[in-house]
Amino acid sequence: xxxxxxxxxxxxxxxxxxxxxxxxxxxxxxxxxxxxxxxxxxxxxxxxxxxxxxxxxxxxxxxxxxxxxxxxxxxxxxxxxxxxxxxxxxxxxxxxxxxxxxxxxxxxxxxxxxxxxxxxxxxxxxxxxxxxxxxxxxxxxxx
Numbered sequence: 001x002x003x004x005x006x007x008x009x010x011x012x013x014x015x016x017x018x019x020x021x022x023x024x025x026x027x028x029x030x031x032x033x034x035x036x037x038x039x040x041x042x043x044x045x046x047x048x049x050x051x052x053x054x055x056x057x058x059x060x061x062x063x064x065x066x067x068x069x070x071x072x073x074x075x076x077x078x079x080x081x082x083x084x085x086x087x088x089x090x091x092x093x094x095x096x097x098x099x100x101x102x103x104x105x106x107x108x109x110x111x112x113x114x115x116x117x118x119x120x121x122x123x124x125x126x127x128x129x130x131x132x133x134x135x136x137x138x139x140x141x142x143x
Contacts, residue, residue: 002030003062003117011062017117018057018089026111033069033111034092037137042077042096042104050094050112051138057089060120060127066094067114076100079113086120087127090135 003011005027011017019032026033037051058064066082080095094113098104106112131142 001119003119004030008032008117016059017062018055020055020057021053028114031067031114031116034066034094034113034115036106036108036110036112037091039108040106042098042106044076044098044100044103047080047095047097049138049140050096050106052092052094052112053109055089055091055136056084056115058084058086058117058128060086060124062086062117063120064115064117066092067116068096069111069114072096072104072112075102075104077104082113084115085128085130086124087129089133091137093132093135093139 008017008027012019012022023035026035035053037053040048040050042048063086064084066079068077068079076099078097078099080097132139
């Protein structure tokens with residue numbers, strides 16, 4: 001089940017979900033728009049790693065999916081790698097590919113992707129504690 005804005009707000013207020021810094025204008029009816037942490041140009045034909053401003057902390061009973069905002073999709077920008085495990089903490093590194101005809105300017109604080117937060121049914125056996133835990137800024141692939 002996807003969390004509504006009222007449930008997201010309640011969980012932020014009672015500390016069972018973390019999004020820092022929180023921006024009221026980023027809270028949508030059933031999602032939260034994550035913002036770019038810096039000014040970046042997404043060059044046509046290239047993959048660009050974009051760090052989020054927000055440090056996200058998901059408890060064991062929540063996971064999240066990331067979706068490209070339609071304004072970027074209309075310009076040809078797609079998003080790769082869009083799942084956040086229960087227990088994850090950190091800034092997110094967004095993998096954005098510009099398939100459009102022109103470079104796209106992203107400014108610091110611009111809303112770039114939607115984060116849908118989902119409840120997880122049952123108890124997870126092991127929450128995320130991988131190599132991207134507690135990440136800050138852009139984190140390159142660790143493959």
